[in-house]
Amino acid sequence: MFHVLAADSIKEEGLQPLLEQNGVQVHIGSVDSGIIDLQKIDALLVRSATKVTQELLDLMPSLKIIGRAGVGVDNIDIAEATKRGIIVVNAPDGNTISTAEHTFAMMSALMRNIPQAHSTVKNGEWKRNKFIGNELYGKILGIIGLGRIGSELAKRAKAFGMSVKVYDPFLTKERAAVLGVQLSSFDEVLAETDIISVHTPLTKETKGLLNEKTLSQTKKGVYLLNCARGGIIDEMALAHFIENGHVAGAALDVFEVEPPENHPLLKFDSVIATPHLGASTKEAQLNVATQVASEIRTFFENNPVANSINLPAMSKEIYEKIQPYHQLAKEMGKIVSECHNKGISELTATYSGTAAELETTFLTKALLAGFFENRIDMKVNEVNAIHIAKERGIMVGEKVTGNSYGYANTITVTASGDGESFTVRGTYIDHYGPRIVNLDGFNIDFHPSGNLLYIQHMDRPGVIGHVGKVLGDHDVNIATMQVGRKEAGGEAIMVLSFDKPLSIEMISKLESLQDIVTINSIVL
Numbered sequence: 244m245f246h247v248l249a250a251d252s253i254k255e256e257g258l259q260p261l262l263e264q265n266g267v268q269v270h271i272g273s274v275d276s277g278i279i280d281l282q283k284i285d286a287l288l289v290r291s292a293t294k295v296t297q298e299l300l301d302l303m304p305s306l307k308i309i310g311r312a313g314v315g316v317d318n319i320d321i322a323e324a325t326k327r328g329i330i331v332v333n334a335p336d337g338n339t340i341s342t343a344e345h346t347f348a349m350m351s352a353l354m355r356n357i358p359q360a361h362s363t364v365k366n367g368e369w370k371r372n373k374f375i376g377n378e379l380y381g382k383i384l385g386i387i388g389l390g391r392i393g394s395e396l397a398k399r400a401k402a403f404g405m406s407v408k409v410y411d412p413f414l415t416k417e418r419a420a421v422l423g424v425q426l427s428s429f430d431e432v433l434a435e436t437d438i439i440s441v442h443t444p445l446t447k448e449t450k451g452l453l454n455e456k457t458l459s460q461t462k463k464g465v466y467l468l469n470c471a472r473g474g475i476i477d478e479m480a481l482a483h484f485i486e487n488g489h490v491a492g493a494a495l496d497v498f499e500v501e502p503p504e505n506h507p508l509l510k511f512d513s514v515i516a517t518p519h520l521g522a523s524t525k526e527a528q529l530n531v532a533t534q535v536a537s538e539i540r541t542f543f544e545n546n547p548v549a550n551s552i553n554l555p556a557m558s559k560e561i562y563e564k565i566q567p568y569h570q571l572a573k574e575m576g577k578i579v580s581e582c583h584n585k586g587i588s589e590l591t592a593t594y595s596g597t598a599a600e601l602e603t604t605f606l607t608k609a610l611l612a613g614f615f616e617n618r619i620d621m622k623v624n625e626v627n628a629i630h631i632a633k634e635r636g637i638m639v640g641e642k643v644t645g646n647s648y649g650y651a652n653t654i655t656v657t658a659s660g661d662g663e664s665f666t667v668r669g670t671y672i673d674h675y676g677p678r679i680v681n682l683d684g685f686n687i688d689f690h691p692s693g694n695l696l697y698i699q700h701m702d703r704p705g706v707i708g709h710v711g712k713v714l715g716d717h718d719v720n721i722a723t724m725q726v727g728r729k730e731a732g733g734e735a736i737m738v739l740s741f742d743k744p745l746s747i748e749m750i751s752k753l754e755s756l757q758d759i760v761t762i763n764s765i766v767l
């Protein structure tokens with residue numbers, strides 16, 4: 244008999260897939276309700292209230308799977324669960340429509356002063372002149388991050404006669420055309436739109452994406468929306484721009500710290516807010532509960548789950564054999580993603596030599612996990628990598644070749660989209676380790692780890708010296724350096740490694756040097 248504990252008032256109707264399964268007993272109640280001996284629990288279902296910590300996991304030695312009825316898993320100690328071989332699943336798209344609708348409702352409410360007008364009427368006032376609003380029709384909506392929710396918002400905005408400009412560095416022109424939105428640069432979205440809505444995950448790249456500098460690039464009178472994650476818009480900078488009248492108003496469903504206490508933004512009449520209600524509809528809650536309950540049922544039936552966000556269990560013997568190649572593939576995925584910082588529609592992995600004798604599908608999935616790591620708002624691993632690629636319209640190919648370029652094995656990854664492509668080749672050398680041996684056609688040789696800079700430059704005398712001098716003048720120590728070129732006087736590359744990551748300012752200084760073409764920072 245499998246025992247499932249459904250905590251956090253998960254919608255009971257959604258538990259049907261488990262309630263109707265033979266050999267499964269569902270217990271409904273919080274983890275401290277005493278409804279069942281925690282030692283017996285095989286599966287735990289939670290929303291965001293239950294904190295699944297190491298201490299709680301200690302009390303559940305039989306736990307095999309945790310289901311999060313929602314997207315964010317910040318209340319679950321994933322590392323600890325993974326270490327214990329516990330699979331964690333979530334429901335990534337069950338609340339997409341609800342969150343897009345909530346964002347649209349917030350935008351309408353913001354433009355027509357609905358919450359403000361509502362409270363005056365409730366207070367017995369009738370101030371029609373105070374609440375002159377703006378039509379959505381004919382306005383330009385800027386969407387930053389066109390994933391599941393951003394795409395649904397775009398469809399609704401277009402139906403209301405708005406035009407939509409989108410910034411998403413990982414979106415191809417083809418996909419933008421299918422969705423009928425105008426793919427734009429970040430600066431264009433800032434400067435040319437009337438309303439800006441953010442829909443990215445919160446990552447190191449998106450934290451404070453809208454800040455003092457970028458907000459100053461927006462149109463005077465712009466409106467801002469955040470129904471994604473607190474922190475994507477810098478809250479203090481937003482308060483400053485509302486105070487000085489540059490930003491006309493903001494609608495916020497999320498905050499850096501929730502609930503917000505004595506928050507300066509809440510003091511402005513032009514800021515409207517909801518308490519993280521994006522996913523709070525009967526439909527979304529039923530969807531997410533049904534999705535995770537079905538996943539747990541699938542797991543009990545010994546079938547692979549679709550939305551696991553941590554590593555699946557694997558026999559120790561197989562893992563040890565494949566592990567070095569697995570690590571190399573994952574790092575190569577990250578390298579492709581960072582060096583070719585563009586939308587892609589196709590990714591092909593080619594294996595040769597001893598790498599081709601392994602379970603290459605598993606390696607390709609590891610590669611995709613590395614590729615998506617900094618691009619999307621969920622953990623991608625070997626369980627869900629192919630599904631995610633398909634969902635994003637990326638065709639994944641796998642080939643085997645007899646050409647090992649003189650090595651015992653190679654893994655070659657080519658990413659392409661919008662008529663451009665990028666290739667990286669790596670090898671694993673026994674007793675020596677992983678090496679990257681070709682980057683975008685340049686022969687090179689470096690260890691894929693640590694803080695790296697990939698610099699494309701013209702092959703002219705003095706370029707390497709200038710880079711070294713700027714770094715030296717700022718007391719930055721170069722740990723290793725590799726150079727490569729195709730022909731004298733043409734394009735060339737450098738790969739430098741450092742003991743710690745370089746600041747954005749430092750990278751800008753290097754970018755401004757003569758004969759430098761592009762610089763990409765890679766943290767492995």
Ligand SMILES: NC(=O)c1ccc[n+]([C@@H]2O[C@H](COP(=O)([O-])OP(=O)(O)OC[C@H]3O[C@@H](n4cnc5c(N)ncnc54)[C@H](O)[C@@H]3O)[C@@H](O)[C@H]2O)c1
Pocket residue numbers: 314315335338339342387388389390391392393410411412413414442443444445448449470471472496497519520521522523617618619620621
């Ligand atoms: N308010 C709520 O209750 C609620 C509910 C569900 C989801 N969310 C949040 O909404 C956000 C979007 O969720 P989703 O399901 O659409 O995610 P998603 O992964 O489908 O989409 C995220 C998109 O952001 C893009 N992106 C990544 N980095 C970017 C960058 N630096 N600049 C521009 N675009 C970038 C990605 O390419 C992707 O298209 C997430 O932050 C999620 O946590 C909030």
Ligand SMILES: O=C(O)CC[C@@H](O)C(=O)O
Pocket residue numbers: 290291312313314315316338519521522523
């Ligand atoms: O309401 C919830 O459970 C959280 C909603 C959302 O932020 C999520 O991560 O899915």
